[in-house]
Amino acid sequence: MPSRKRVIAAALAVCLIGVGLAYRLQKPAPASPEARAALLQELPTAPVLGPVIDTSNRLPVTVSDSGPEGMLASIFNEIEANRLNNALDLTEALLRQHPNYRLANLIKGDLLLARTQPIRTFGALSDAPVDKVADLRAEAIVRLKGYREKPESNFVPRYLLQMQPDQRYAIVVDTKRSRLYLYENDVSNGGRPRFVADYYITHGKLGADKLIEGDKKTPVGVYHVTANLPRQKLADLYGSGAYPINYPNEWDKQQGRKGSGIWLHGTPSDTFARPPRASDGCVVLTNQDLDAVAKNLQVGLTPVIISPSVEWLSLDDWAKERDELNKTIESWRNDWESRDTDRYLRHYSKRFKSADQSYEQFAAQKRQVNASKEWIKLKVNNLSVFRNPGKEEVIVVTFDQDYRSNNLENQMKKRQYWQREDGKWKIIYEGSA
């Protein structure tokens, strides 16, 4: 006759199957069972990150952040392995660290409930609000995915082609993955972006690609932090701080995108984290993550590039793209110095617009000005080159322009948007930055 204890153990095993199955269903599903087994066994390795990635010669990932992902991964591991007691211990440890972590509380509820009855699903409470459970499930999935799929050291986000020397860090946000990647400008290494850490983020309730005011979407593009709003001046909703970004930027305005008030900010005090899609368009971090990221933010300087799905380039491909663009910019600079207006205008799209000029007006003005020039010296300093996320091939180029000529000297910070037309890069917008 089985003892009471054994019966309970057996019941737990049944529960576990429920939990395990349910949780397993949520995992990113690789093609084959073998692959899945491998995925489960080798958590720390980094599987495919993006479509551009070449999966040969991988390096082990050594960097990790301090978020709960590691703990969550361990907890789910224990659940998979039928060690529910360990899973509960770990969950409770996680909750000691973050008492109002809703996802951990849900897992704890499931693990406790599993001790009293078989449970068949994530969020097994009967009558649980479906939307809230779905939110927490979504968070669990993206966090585990983020934990398992770290960027590899020989791949970089395609957008970070060149940072200006005083930009110490850059931020790249992947909204589909609910992930923020922090990169350092490795100046000693030719300005190569070096991965520092990544963090879970919340973005717009209705996704990315903001177009109009109130559409509850997060903008896609190349931005930078414009201010630091300290906690004391903020409502609780914004948590430990807020960093507005310059949406809509020049390009957004040209494209007719509207809205305002897009910030990076923290999390209200009643929860450790918010669901992956919950904001009105802002990019939201947990307070501890915001504090960590904030240390590296330079107001007016740090780029924040938001993509629905980050593209990754091998370092070789990245260097090639960067060289090509540097050459293109250098050729524009040369042609301006040459005072040959036609050569110079080759770099501009027929659809070019500045803040106040069409292409024709711009061309006419340049011809007129160049006629009075005996010489022109143009220096491009502090150059940054970022690729704009999206289907259209657009590059954002920003630099300090030092212009000297026989009758005029001028220094300005200039920003240009270049777009590829028929295989050639053309300037489609330029203005002071």
Place this chain on the structure above:
Amino acid sequence: MAMTSQSLSKPRFQQLKTLRALALGLAIGFAAPAFADNLPEVQRLIKQGQYPQAMEKVDAYLSSRPKDAQGRFLKGLIYTEMNKPADAIAVFTKLSEDYPELPEPYNNLAVLYAQQKQYDKARTALEMAIRTHPSYAIAYENLGDVYAKLASQAYDKALQLDNSNAATQNKLALIRDLISTSGKGNVKPQAPVAAAAQPAAKPAPVAPAPTAPATAPSASVVTATPGAASTAAPAKVAEAKPAATPTPPPVAAPAPAPAPVAAAPAPAPAKANAADDDIAKAVNAWASAWSRKDMRAYFAAYSGDFNTPKGMSRKAWEAEREDRIAGKSGKISVSVSDPQISVNGDRATVKFRQHYSAPGLSSSASKTLVMVRSGSKWLIKEENAR
């Protein structure tokens, strides 16, 4: 949530007491017998609700034997009855420190903590009870309740459920049943425990209430002593549960109350209609068949489309029942009390307390049968432990 508070099984202390009495006898001679007789009196006073008097007696008893576990246990119970949880907790805590091998003080500590919504402490106490006494069925049942409560709390936090009004609803049923002075209990882990494990192990003839969250799981009275005169009509507390509360654990609650075989068919008052009578008879016949281990009659009490627990096949279910009823050695006694019958056409719901006893274990728990009329008979369609 309902929780069972454990009365200290006398037999467990028989040995201690004897030793102590012997020691006292050596020391004070005549005094010992008089004291020894005091405890039943204390129990009687508690039963009668004369707590101050009971306290007086037990204090007198303890004044000359301050270490006595049984006396201190009763004192803790009296404090509990007098609604002095802090004092009760102090007594049971000290008792558990002095006698860490006894599960009962832990169990009652857990009940007190749970009343104060200190479910983490309740859990720790129950886990201690089980550690000291791995087959302690009551602690498992209580622990199941505490886990469910903790789960519910965690879900509230996870899903921001508003259970603010749950505070008033969450009353525990503290059972005031006291030990009898006769019979032998599961004093020693070995013998009775092994026996106790059997009924405990059964996932109960009970469908684990798949969806229904609503009804309150009631307390199961367990007087660990098969000989106990279980008068305890356990305070079944109907708590309006927060919608969020998970269903009670599918824990078997074979209950004690062996003596009161009186299958109190008390329900049907004279004016009761015929259907009520028929249903009461059917339920008693079912309990009787179970007690006789008459499997044919037992299965005949169930309708052909009986909802088997956990959706197991009818065949598997029958095999399991057979194993656990006919396959059990020793006498089984199942009786029914406090039935409440509500008839709705050809369907009826019967709630009652099921008193179960078998060698080494007895229990009492609430049960609900959904019955359907089939010709002139009423058959069991669903069987739920709640």
